[in-house]
Amino acid sequence: MPEGHTLHRLADELRTAFAGRAVASSSPQGRFAAEAARIDGRVLEGAEAWGKHVFVSFADAPEQVHVHLGLYGSFLVTPGVGRPVVGQVRWRLEAASTADLRGPNACELLTPPEVDALIGRLGPDPLRDDADPERAWRRIHRSSVPIAALLMDQAVLAGVGNVYRAEVLFRNEVAPMTAGRRVTRKRWDAMWADLVELMREGVRTGRIDTVRPEHEPEAMGREPRADDHGGEVYVYRREGQSCLVCDTPVRRRVLAGRNLFWCPTCQHRG
Structure with missing residues (x-):
């Protein structure tokens, strides 16, 4: 399972590739289709890691996408758009780059109280400035x-x-x-x-x-x-x-x- 530094690097990649851009959001696999459609076309505001979890936020959307890669998940960011879908892509983001999420333990749209509850169950993250x-x-x-x-x-x-x-x-x-x-x-x-x-x-x-x-x-x-x-x-x-x-x-x-x-x-x- 990826350790915390990997998730912080991933959050950095997502911010660099998509922050401030309107992104196309889809679920080629279909298991995240309804949720992906709710944020399709919105501007990606940010991505941050807390431990082994990543939270992606969008403008004018109270919910955040919560991703936990688990043992077998991967979230790869590559330059360019219109790429053919390879494998079981749970969630795809496209702007100037493409990010494909495959095999995660969790990919879900959470409300602010749900995000707070999840983070409240986690201990301090040594990589966060707000860690206690x-x-x-x-x-x-x-x-x-x-x-x-x-x-x-x-x-x-x-x-x-x-x-x-x-x-x-x-x-x-x-x-x-x-x-x-x-x-x-x-x-x-x-x-x-x-x-x-x-x-x-x-x-x-x-x-x-x-x-x-x-x-x-x-x-x-x-x-x-x-x-x-x-x-x-x-x-x-x-x-x-x-x-x-x-x-x-x-x-x-x-x-x-x-x-x-x-x-x-x-x-x-x-």
Whole structure:
């Protein structure tokens, strides 16, 4: 599933391509046809991300289109219009460019109260200027749930996925099964600041890189990471490989249905 930086990049793309333009809105697949017709021809005012959700707003329309890509969704923006429809396109936007949404978990037209209710269920997003890390801390420091599970709970923290979860725990030397209430405030503040920095870099580059300069391939004289996810990381999908810091083999276990990766030597503190 795409992590939060991907959705913020998508919102940026949609604003760049369509903001201030009257757009043609359609649903070639047909599953969003009635809703698409209600905003057809309207000026796209904006697009913003909150965690793993994108909201698209239109002039003179109180409703917003809510998109959640889920595991298999894609929303691709390409130059030009009049392109043939390829695959099951749930929603198409056209102005000077074309944006095709395929396979989303959600594509729906929501009223302002519905938007507010959805956002109200989400935790703070490290990529948003209005984020309040105190909201996440209040949930974390009272919880007996492992911090590795809390970081993936979108009601606690919005936008963090499996890669950022594993990497921020490693970079801050936190054992993943540590209960939330055993994480100190100082360490939480450091983790939040780290997420803000790492995820903003992800928005800028379009990939997840988490290793510090002294652990990059050139500095260590090692081969770059070969993985279809791209990016240089410390533990994510490196099970059995040597930790870049201490040489201990990286471990993996399943937590709440997702693979969790960590170094048992470096991550010994709560």
